[in-house]
Amino acid sequence: MSEAFPRHVLCVLGSGMALSEMERVAAGFGGFVLDREYSEAEPDPRMPEAFEASMAAASFDETDWAAVESHDTVGYLLSMPMMRELAFDTSRRLLAVTAALLRSGATAVKNESSGIAHGRYRWLTLADVAADVPDKGLADVPDAGLADTLVTAWVKRPIYDGQVLYSCGMHLLGAPEVEIEVGAEPPAKDELPELVALLDTLAVYLLTDPRAAEIEDGAGFRMTEDAPRWSLRTGPCDRYDEDDLFFNPYGYVRLTRSE
16 A cells, blocks of 8 residues: 555635635634645636536536636645545544635635535535534544535546546545446446446445455445445556545545446
């Protein structure tokens, strides 16, 4: 396993919001710092295209797009490099930071470490759902509902590479990426929701079931007892270099159809 430690890099846009205010809000949660080298108190013309590439269209409305177009400040908020056992909790706290920033004058947010963005309403809704889950502490198995919320918040999916549907962002939660072999033809539009649900079910399983730490190639996986059986396969992350923000040191877990 790689010795690389994942970290969050959060891109925060503001309009009339000073970088010092972004820094002040984040400081209240501990463990997050503003990257002064790359943050700028001026607009970045690349932002509309960057947000579009981050699946923003899934939850953006006209107000969100207007906020990106009219920004005048770009801040980059960094987490510390995360050991595996701290990643889930760090990601939960960063979701709270995201909501606090949006409620303090930030206008749009995307995650550079997974390539995902949400509209303001989606970010705030996800943060509120996560905040309602009691904190079990680092030693306990994460709550399945909270795991699902954090997957939705931080994990970009599905991405299609010509053979496989896969995720990007599970490293931010301390888990392998999830993948499904689908073949050379992209899934039909009516098939995609079921495949995404399967990806998400596997992602939550990896985060909440202690047996996930001992997956063996060829083991079976089903969404429900009467659902079709899939076979599990593990492997190292070979899509990205170790110094890439997308790199997952925990590799991947792939589903293939059982014969």
